[in-house]
Amino acid sequence: MKTHYLKKGDPWPEAVSDGLVSSCEECGVVPIIDYLVSDKIWKNTVPEKIRAKVVCLECLIDMNPDIIASIKKIFVCSGGQTICLKPTDLYDYRWKK
Numbered sequence: 001m002k003t004h005y006l007k008k009g010d011p012w013p014e015a016v017s018d019g020l021v022s023s024c025e026e027c028g029v030v031p032i033i034d035y036l037v038s039d040k041i042w043k044n045t046v047p048e049k050i051r052a053k054v055v056c057l058e059c060l061i062d063m064n065p066d067i068i069a070s071i072k073k074i075f076v077c078s079g080g081q082t083i084c085l086k087p088t089d090l091y092d093y094r095w096k097k
């Protein structure tokens, strides 16, 4: 894992979560897990009135259970640090419900 030390005033890396401080527009929870999906999938999943807001991963999956296979990156943000995780495997066990 490569660590990128950012100084105050440095430009923020594109498409990296900066630590979520806003609550989810749907459920009101302040998530520590952020994610990256394509703009096309975002537009096709999230209602236009809240696209510029925060939607937590759980609410996003509630909107479209199949979206989880389209997540490009997952970010865990806490304590002034963000760790970037890349999904590698998906285990679909929706038959349990």
Ligand SMILES: [Zn+2]
Pocket: 024, 025, 026, 027, 028, 029, 055, 056, 057, 058, 059, 060
């Ligand atoms: Zn939510």
